[in-house]
Amino acid sequence: MKKIGVAILGLGAVGGSTYQILTRRREFYERTQGIEIEVESTLEPVRERAERLGVPAEKIAANIAEIVLDPDVNAVVECIGGVDVARKYVLAALHAGKTVVTSNKELIAKYYPELVRTAKMNNAGLYFGASCAGVPIVRTLLDGVQSNEISALIGIVNGTANDILTKMEERGCSYEEAAAEAETDRAAEEISINVEGIDAAYRLSILASVAFHTKVPAAKVFREGIANVSPADLAGGKELGYRLKPLAIAKRTKDSIEVRVHPAFIRQDHPLASVKAANAVFLTGDPVGDVMLCGNGTGDEPAASAIVSDLIFAATHGEHRYSAFGDTAAGVRSAVFATDFTSAYYLRLTVCDEAGALAKVASVLGKYNISIAETVQKRAADGKATLILVTHETRESLVKKAVAKLNAAQIAQVESVLRVAL
Amino acid sequence: MKKIGVAILGLGAVGGSTYQILTRRREFYERTQGIEIEVESTLEPVRERAERLGVPAEKIAANIAEIVLDPDVNAVVECIGGVDVARKYVLAALHAGKTVVTSNKELIAKYYPELVRTAKMNNAGLYFGASCAGVPIVRTLLDGVQSNEISALIGIVNGTANDILTKMEERGCSYEEAAAEAETDRAAEEISINVEGIDAAYRLSILASVAFHTKVPAAKVFREGIANVSPADLAGGKELGYRLKPLAIAKRTKDSIEVRVHPAFIRQDHPLASVKAANAVFLTGDPVGDVMLCGNGTGDEPAASAIVSDLIFAATHGEHRYSAFGDTAAGVRSAVFATDFTSAYYLRLTVCDEAGALAKVASVLGKYNISIAETVQKRAADGKATLILVTHETRESLVKKAVAKLNAAQIAQVESVLRVAL
Numbered sequence: 083m084k085k086i087g088v089a090i091l092g093l094g095a096v097g098g099s100t101y102q103i104l105t106r107r108r109e110f111y112e113r114t115q116g117i118e119i120e121v122e123s124t125l126e127p128v129r130e131r132a133e134r135l136g137v138p139a140e141k142i143a144a145n146i147a148e149i150v151l152d153p154d155v156n157a158v159v160e161c162i163g164g165v166d167v168a169r170k171y172v173l174a175a176l177h178a179g180k181t182v183v184t185s186n187k188e189l190i191a192k193y194y195p196e197l198v199r200t201a202k203m204n205n206a207g208l209y210f211g212a213s214c215a216g217v218p219i220v221r222t223l224l225d226g227v228q229s230n231e232i233s234a235l236i237g238i239v240n241g242t243a244n245d246i247l248t249k250m251e252e253r254g255c256s257y258e259e260a261a262a263e264a265e266t267d268r269a270a271e272e273i274s275i276n277v278e279g280i281d282a283a284y285r286l287s288i289l290a291s292v293a294f295h296t297k298v299p300a301a302k303v304f305r306e307g308i309a310n311v312s313p314a315d316l317a318g319g320k321e322l323g324y325r326l327k328p329l330a331i332a333k334r335t336k337d338s339i340e341v342r343v344h345p346a347f348i349r350q351d352h353p354l355a356s357v358k359a360a361n362a363v364f365l366t367g368d369p370v371g372d373v374m375l376c377g378n379g380t381g382d383e384p385a386a387s388a389i390v391s392d393l394i395f396a397a398t399h400g401e402h403r404y405s406a407f408g409d410t411a412a413g414v415r416s417a418v419f420a421t422d423f424t425s426a427y428y429l430r431l432t433v434c435d436e437a438g439a440l441a442k443v444a445s446v447l448g449k450y451n452i453s454i455a456e457t458v459q460k461r462a463a464d465g466k467a468t469l470i471l472v473t474h475e476t477r478e479s480l481v482k483k484a485v486a487k488l489n490a491a492q493i494a495q496v497e498s499v500l501r502v503a504l
Numbered sequence: 505m506k507k508i509g510v511a512i513l514g515l516g517a518v519g520g521s522t523y524q525i526l527t528r529r530r531e532f533y534e535r536t537q538g539i540e541i542e543v544e545s546t547l548e549p550v551r552e553r554a555e556r557l558g559v560p561a562e563k564i565a566a567n568i569a570e571i572v573l574d575p576d577v578n579a580v581v582e583c584i585g586g587v588d589v590a591r592k593y594v595l596a597a598l599h600a601g602k603t604v605v606t607s608n609k610e611l612i613a614k615y616y617p618e619l620v621r622t623a624k625m626n627n628a629g630l631y632f633g634a635s636c637a638g639v640p641i642v643r644t645l646l647d648g649v650q651s652n653e654i655s656a657l658i659g660i661v662n663g664t665a666n667d668i669l670t671k672m673e674e675r676g677c678s679y680e681e682a683a684a685e686a687e688t689d690r691a692a693e694e695i696s697i698n699v700e701g702i703d704a705a706y707r708l709s710i711l712a713s714v715a716f717h718t719k720v721p722a723a724k725v726f727r728e729g730i731a732n733v734s735p736a737d738l739a740g741g742k743e744l745g746y747r748l749k750p751l752a753i754a755k756r757t758k759d760s761i762e763v764r765v766h767p768a769f770i771r772q773d774h775p776l777a778s779v780k781a782a783n784a785v786f787l788t789g790d791p792v793g794d795v796m797l798c799g800n801g802t803g804d805e806p807a808a809s810a811i812v813s814d815l816i817f818a819a820t821h822g823e824h825r826y827s828a829f830g831d832t833a834a835g836v837r838s839a840v841f842a843t844d845f846t847s848a849y850y851l852r853l854t855v856c857d858e859a860g861a862l863a864k865v866a867s868v869l870g871k872y873n874i875s876i877a878e879t880v881q882k883r884a885a886d887g888k889a890t891l892i893l894v895t896h897e898t899r900e901s902l903v904k905k906a907v908a909k910l911n912a913a914q915i916a917q918v919e920s921v922l923r924v925a926l
Binding site: 099103107110111113114115211216217218221222225226227228229230231295351353356357367368369370371372373374375376377378383384386387388389390391393394395398399400401403 | 521525529532533535536537633638639640643644647648649650651652653717773775778779789790791792793794795796797798799800805806808809810811812813815816817820821822823825
């Protein structure tokens with residue numbers, strides 16, 4: 083039976099969970115996969131973590147060199163996080179010809195070309211399924227729908243942001259209130275990575291790169307956080323049958339790629355609308371049509387599942403393959419990134435509650451070729467009315483101009499502008 | 505560049521679609537997968553089909569022997585359907601060392617052990633992702649969540665049956681009316697395969713075999729069709745927040761495997777509840793948690809997508825691997841199949857509209873250790889009332905006994921009994 087020696091770098095939540103699964107499932111993997119997976123070594127600066135997991139002393143390495151030089155280690159699992167130490171250690175492992183499996187989205191999003199070059203040169207594998215959401219979407223893109231040209235991919239890839247918007251909707255509470263609750267469990271710094279869409283942008287960068295077979299840098303992802311969302315908008319969208327979700331959207335047209343992370347309305351009957359804290363990716367391919375993959379796990383266990391699945395895959399499928407997006411070879415298309423999006427838009431405006439208010443707004447929008455698809459108007463206090471509009475598809479740049487005009491000409495006070503997906 | 509020669513057996517809907525994709529995507533697969541896929545030959549008794557697709561005359565084989573003997577053919581795609589001719593041709597291809605990719609669920613459900621034995625002996629691949637639903641669930645089970653112990657898998661794997669129940673619910677129409685509409689497009693024989701759950705049982709047999717690493721014969725699948733579902737039940741379930749779906753359910757406990765295909769209620773907020781004509785599989789694994797995969801395709805294109813994905817996978821991943829469920833080796837657990845299910849149940853009863861009616865029913869149920877979780881009672885005509893009950897989890901055998909007792913003792917007329925999943 084083939085034997086795989088594994089070293090785990092970092093025994094925090096995901097690394098610790100991976101250690102436990104590999105330890106308790108040995109017999110299961112022997113029986114079902116025909117391979118013996120043995121944790122040979124671990125590296126973790128916080129001594130108590132290794133102790134709490136019951137890692138035997140002889141399996142605790144003093145430094146990365148011990149692991150890199152250990153001939154019994156075939157694969158290195160990187161769960162350190164961040165990019166400084168992680169990058170150094172991963173490169174060292176790859177240089178030593180050891181296959182690397184990582185859950186580190188920032189590392190993959192930022193350094194994939196360098197890492198994959200090193201991996202290829204040393205005939206080592208490089209697997210990163212655990213870096214994208216708690217569902218096996220990377221494997222699906224690589225080996226389940228690889229016969230397809232993928233034209234769009236829309237995901238809810240940050241559980242914290244989705245949880246906050248879900249709470250705001252269900253309770254009618256403010257962003258601050260919902261976010262404060264999320265913060266009790268996490269550091270404020272981590273929250274900002276989630277609510278500002280930074281984490282989602284890394285994930286979208288990786289998913290779009292794999293789906294479109296070309297490097298999509300995280301820096302090219304347009305990003306807008308959820309901190310400015312007001313309960314009034316959640317309620318306004320609801321009236322028209324929409325729900326607000328923190329979406330990561332990647333679209334490929336013949337000429338360009340569009341990647342963006344922002345809150346957006348989707349129809350209440352869209353499969354993504356009922357996804358709560360969980361992760362989900364909805365993709366459109368030819369010939370498969372629409373496929374959605376969703377999971378309830380945003381914690382450590384789904385990430386550990388992905389890590390161990392990658393380890394098994396690496397051990398059981400012959401030569402390593404590398405996602406084309408790290409290549410700069412002529413065969414791989416270089417991408418042009420769209421800067422002006424096409425989308426439908428939701429506008430919430432305050433207008434004077436008098437005859438013709440909607441007509442005046444529509445007239446201004448019409449000058450920018452923006453047509454209204456849905457509208458609802460409600461009386462507010464002080465002789466004012468709230469007007470909610472959803473437009474047909476148009477360009478973001480035109481919406482910005484029209485909004486500026488509406489405000490400047492005092493035809494309406496534009497309270498908020500949000501995108502509507504699909 | 506690696507070159508793969510393909511022969512397609514059967515140019516009906518799925519085979520024809522596969523031919524078209526392989527023809528129009530050649531450059532795409534060269535660029536993104538690094539392989540050249542060429543259709544070298546086709547076999548199709550209906551001459552017009554090949555002509556309509558524009559298959560060149562030199563690529564139309566006269567018989568299977570031509571294909572089996574053709575050294576340029578590395579892989580054979582089987583889209584004939586049925587098991588007589590298909591089995592013979594597939595075995596011939598495997599004996600010749602050619603990899604087989606098939607969409608034939610009946611063939612895989614019935615003959616997998618023989619086929620996989622032949623494949624292994626001849627070092628040929630055997631791929632059947634296209635046999636199960638229009639979503640890449642087989643690849644996900646094999647390579648996306650293979651690190652998990654799967655405890656349950658619940659699917660909507662027959663689009664026609666789901667479509668009929670959806671129509672009945674949306675329009676409040678009878679089974680006959682909804683089914684007649686489905687029949688206009690299809691032969692009556694094909695409809696019966698769908699509504700009686702025969703097709704779903706083949707699929708469940710394959711999915712459960714892969715998920716549980718053991719052969720789950722289609723004959724072990726408990727099967728109940730949707731023909732007896734009445735609009736009154738759809739409405740009754742709705743009152744309690746449920747929707748009726750044609751489910752394929754596989755569960756593994758420590759001691760046994762439970763596999764069944766029947767209509768069942770699920771909560772309206774369950775992700776499977778909003779799946780309409782499409783296919784979906786919801787699985788529960790440790791450590792991944794719940795993962796759902798759903799697609800909108802029940803037609804030929806998603807099946808063709810799966811076939812081509814399998815072809816690419818076979819060409820790009822070294823040695824062929826075989827799902828353990830064909831093995832009779834000692835390492836593979838032999839399964840015990842449950843015959844008495846545990847489930848929650850929905851009962852619709854007619855009782856006399858008088859004080860204590862519910863209490864009498866509850867008392868009989870209580871004698872069989874069946875407790876009531878939810879109930880709604882409505883006045884009907886002629887001094888009667890309709891009582892709808894959902895029980896807590898219990899055994900099917902106990903429900904049967906309790907129903908017989910209720911009817912015999914004239915405490916209630918049990919109009920229908922349906923299972924409630926989850």
